Amino acid sequence: MTIGSATSAFSRLSINSATTKKWTLAQVVEGCVNAGIPAIGPWRDRVAEAGLDKAARLIKDAGLRVSSLCRGGFLTAADAEGQASALADNRAAILEAVALDTTELFLVVGGLAPGEKDIVGARQRVADRLADLVPFAQENGVRLVLEPLHPMYAADRALISTLGQALDLAASFDASTVGVAVDTFHVWWDPELKAQIERAGRENRIASYQVCDFNMPIAADPLLSRGFMGDGVVDFATIGTWVRDAGYTGDIEVEIFNQEIWDTDGNTVLATVKERYAQLVLPYT
Numbered sequence: 001m002t003i004g005s006a007t008s009a010f011s012r013l014s015i016n017s018a019t020t021k022k023w024t025l026a027q028v029v030e031g032c033v034n035a036g037i038p039a040i041g042p043w044r045d046r047v048a049e050a051g052l053d054k055a056a057r058l059i060k061d062a063g064l065r066v067s068s069l070c071r072g073g074f075l076t077a078a079d080a081e082g083q084a085s086a087l088a089d090n091r092a093a094i095l096e097a098v099a100l101d102t103t104e105l106f107l108v109v110g111g112l113a114p115g116e117k118d119i120v121g122a123r124q125r126v127a128d129r130l131a132d133l134v135p136f137a138q139e140n141g142v143r144l145v146l147e148p149l150h151p152m153y154a155a156d157r158a159l160i161s162t163l164g165q166a167l168d169l170a171a172s173f174d175a176s177t178v179g180v181a182v183d184t185f186h187v188w189w190d191p192e193l194k195a196q197i198e199r200a201g202r203e204n205r206i207a208s209y210q211v212c213d214f215n216m217p218i219a220a221d222p223l224l225s226r227g228f229m230g231d232g233v234v235d236f237a238t239i240g241t242w243v244r245d246a247g248y249t250g251d252i253e254v255e256i257f258n259q260e261i262w263d264t265d266g267n268t269v270l271a272t273v274k275e276r277y278a279q280l281v282l283p284y285t
Contacts, residue, residue, distance in 0.1 A: 012285070013277055014039035014067035016210070016255035017046045021265040025050045027266065029062045035270040039067045041253045047096060057097050063108055066102035068208055069093065073107035074160070075129035076122045082113075083129060090133050094142045104207050105137070106145045106181060111156040119156035119159055126127065126160070127169060130178070133283075138177045145207040146170055147181040152187075163187055163196040170205055179207030182243055183255070185214050185226050188234045194242050201246025209243050211236065211281055212256045226256045229276040240284030252277070252285060 015037055017028045025046040030200045032040055039057060047069075059066060072093035077083045090107075109126045116122060130144065135142050146166040149158035160166050163180060168211045170178040180200055187193055200206045213232030219225045229236055254273050262268055 009282060010036060010274060011038060011280060012252045013037050014041050014251040014253040015270065015273065016041040016070065016253050017043050018252055019256045020269055021262045023266050025055055026058060029058055029064060031070060031266050031270050032064055033062050037270065037273060039065045041068045041070060041255065042066065043070045044093060044096060052096055052099050059100065063119050066100045067253050068104040068106055069097045069100055069102050071108050072107040072257050075126045076109035076110035076113055078113040078116065078125065086129060087132055094137050094140050097142045098140050103141060103143050104145050105142050106147050108147055108149065109160050111154060111159055111180050122159055130169065134173050134177055140218050143177055143179050143207055145179050145181050147183060148186055150186045155232045162190050162192065163200065164192055165205065167196060167200055167205060175204040179205045181208040181210060182206060183210040184234045184236065184239055185212050188214055188239065197242045197246050201248065206243065206246060206248040208250065208253060209248055210255050212254060224257050224259050228256065228272055229280045234278045237284045240281055244285050
């Protein structure tokens with residue numbers, strides 16, 4: 001079974017495989033085909049489970065495109081061994097992106113090293129490792145997509161917290177090789193968001209627009225505080241309009257980490273995603 005051509009209303013919609021966490025890659029592919037969703041954003045663990053070559057064939061044979069690969073990054077190791085390991089893993093991720101026929105590799109840059117409090121020094125290590133990776137990414141036609149994460153993750157996951165910080169980090173490199181992601185969950189709160197989205201558009205840096213909601217109260221595990229669009233506090237109309245006006249015309253990827261959603265039948269999840277996307281995202285993008 002292949003997807004054929006998606007209806008125009010959903011032609012830019014992509015499902016990140018984290019949204020249906022309990023599904024294998026084959027199940028995500030089948031679910032997208034059956035739902036008429038034309039793109040997928042796989043995580044590397046699902047690709048590894050299937051095997052890279054098999055995963056690539058599975059997606060291609062279904063007629064889906066790969067909007068992005070999640071993820072590389074974690075570039076803040078303070079020791080030589082950790083830095084070498086991070087570079088090797090990221091180079092492997094770049095080659096995986098090539099095999100999956102996507103040009104976009106998300107980077108979650110990492111937090112402080114164990115016992116560290118020098119966030120300035122840790123950010124400099126990110127810049128140094130990014131410079132190490134860029135030539136290999138450029139040789140392989142892959143764009144490294146810097147994803148700023150909400151500040152509550154700065155210590156352990158991503159000490160790049162704003163779109164402005166991500167753009168500053170990207171500025172030394174060609175826009176075709178280093179871009180940024182606008183993820184509504186992570187950046188909705190930023191008082192500089194409009195100006196920074198406009199800047200990202202001028203600089204041709206917007207590599208991905210990811211959507212999900214920011215639910216309240218925050219879950220005991222903050223990673224699981226994402227929700228379906230419309231369930232939380234994000235203003236999708238405003239942010240979507242800013243992203244559209246900045247010139248972004250690529251895929252719009254839904255990535256949700258939420259235990260209740262993970263425990264729901266995947267086909268029901270995809271149906272809800274489509275409904276909320278049509279109501280809250282599509283009219284403004």
